[in-house]
Amino acid sequence: MTGPLRVAAALACGLLFGLGLSLSGMLDPARVRGFLDVTGAWDPSLAFVLAGALAVSSLGYALARRLVRPALDGRFHWPSRTRIDAPLILGAVLFGIGWGLSGFCPGPAIAALSTGAVPALVFVAAMLAGMAGHRLVAAGRDR
Amino acid sequence: MTPYWPSLAGGALIGLSAALLMLLNGRVAGISGLVAGLGRLGGRWAADLAFLIGLLLGAPLFAWLAGRWPEMRIEAGLPVLAVAGLLVGFGTRLGSGCTSGHGVCGLARLSPRSLVAVLVFMGTAMLTVAAGRLLP
Numbered sequence: 001m002t003g004p005l006r007v008a009a010a011l012a013c014g015l016l017f018g019l020g021l022s023l024s025g026m027l028d029p030a031r032v033r034g035f036l037d038v039t040g041a042w043d044p045s046l047a048f049v050l051a052g053a054l055a056v057s058s059l060g061y062a063l064a065r066r067l068v069r070p071a072l073d074g075r076f077h078w079p080s081r082t083r084i085d086a087p088l089i090l091g092a093v094l095f096g097i098g099w100g101l102s103g104f105c106p107g108p109a110i111a112a113l114s115t116g117a118v119p120a121l122v123f124v125a126a127m128l129a130g131m132a133g134h135r136l137v138a139a140g141r142d143r
Numbered sequence: 144m145t146p147y148w149p150s151l152a153g154g155a156l157i158g159l160s161a162a163l164l165m166l167l168n169g170r171v172a173g174i175s176g177l178v179a180g181l182g183r184l185g186g187r188w189a190a191d192l193a194f195l196i197g198l199l200l201g202a203p204l205f206a207w208l209a210g211r212w213p214e215m216r217i218e219a220g221l222p223v224l225a226v227a228g229l230l231v232g233f234g235t236r237l238g239s240g241c242t243s244g245h246g247v248c249g250l251a252r253l254s255p256r257s258l259v260a261v262l263v264f265m266g267t268a269m270l271t272v273a274a275g276r277l278l279p
Contacts, residue, residue, distance in 0.1 A: 007193045009167040014194035016160035017172065017243075018201010022213040024153025027202060030216035036265075036272040045150045050246060052154025053161070057251035060162020070169035077169050078252070081239065084259050091238020092245075092260045096267025098230030100275070102219050105242040106235060107174040109228075110195060112215060114202045119217045123228040130232020131179050138236075 006072045018111045024049040027112050029103025036100055161247050164194070173244025174198070175235035238264070 025031050025045050034043030069075050099105050104112070104123050112120040161172040168190060177191045206212045219227065235241040238260055240249065245264075249257020 003189075006168050007189045010164065010170075010190040011193040011197040013160045013164040013167070013172065014197020015200055015204060016156050016163070016197075017174075017194075018198040019204050019208075020153045020156030020158075020160060020201070021198075022153070022202045022205035023156060023209075024150045025214065026153070027213045028215050030218055031214075033218065033272055036268045037276075038269050039273045040276060045147060048147045048150035049154035049157070050250075052151040053158035053247045054154075054251055056155050056158030057161040057247050058158075060158070060166055061248075061251045063162075064165045064169075067166070070165065071167045073167075073169040075169060076165065077171070079171060079239075079249075079254070082254070082256055084256050087237050088239065088256060088260055089263055091234045091236070092263035093267045094230045094234030095238055095241060096234075096264035097271050098227040098234060099242075099264065100268035100271025102224050102227035102231070103217070104224075104227065104231065105174075106178060106231065107198065107241070107243050109231075110174065110178070111198050111201050114199045115212060115215060117215060117217065119219070119221060119224050120215075122221050123224045123231075126225040126228025127232035128178070130229040130234070131175075131182070131236050132232075133229070134233045134236035135179075135182065 009072055017107065020053075021108050021111045024052075026108045027115075029108075031103075032105075032108070033100070033103040036103075157243075157247060158251075161243070161251065165248075171244060171248045173240050173248060175232075175241040176239070176244055179236055234264075 021027055026049055031043060031045055035046035064076060102123060106127065109120055109123050109127065113124060164170050164172045177194055180187060180191045202213055240260060245257040245260040250261060
């Protein structure tokens with residue numbers, strides 16, 4: 001029975017993720033926009049965050065590749081899509097515009113909710129609406 | 144010079160979270176995917192929700208350990224944040240991922256698809272900020 005263990009592991013991983021975001025400075029949209037501001041006073045913080053994250057996640061994933069299955073599940077759920085297509089590019093462009101305007105991407109925005117900041121709440125509510133909108137569009141297309 | 148070691152150490156914790164979620168649960172730590180997954184009831188619902196609750200508790204845990212809340216300066220006004228939120232929500236679903244899914248996880252497994260997504264959203268975000276500087 002690994003169900004409850006899986007839930008506990010997910011909770012612990014989420015906590016680590018939120019702690020890492022808080023320590024890294026990524027909850028601060030002004031700092032994130034400072035990284036994106038290549039024509040102004042560029043702040044390289046986010047490059048260090050990504051480098052630190054990739055150093056550890058690459059090792060973990062390399063280890064996972066050598067294992068038959070994860071500790072608490074029957075198999076690894078690796079993403080299966082490999083095509084570089086129009087939805088990938090258009091989606092990344094729309095996300096990039098929203099990220100640049102606000103300095104928020106999904107992880108930091110959700111982590112920021114616990115500070116009780118109203119602007120973060122407004123952003124997350126709109127983000128959920130955007131996700132629901134995509135679901136409606138996708139459902140309409142499939143019909 | 145701003146000290147960058149908290150950014151590097153914070154990043155390492157994020158990477159550890161992504162590595163453990165794969166090694167324990169066999170799952171990619173993509174935040175936009177986890178959030179969207181809550182909209183469809185499936186077998187992963189409880190674990191996805193638990194991850195997001197943990198994510199929410201990260202900042203209070205940091206405040207407890209560090210004795211201060213993480214810095215947070217939000218420059219954009221509410222209307223801009225609402226538009227940005229819509230774009231981020233729709234865009235991350237259409238493009239199948241965000242900074243965590245394509246960035247931390249996709250790049251770690253050397254996915255060409257994720258590399259393209261990261262270059263496009265980072266480039267677009269940089270152009271957006273640069274364009275904002277030109278406006279009054």
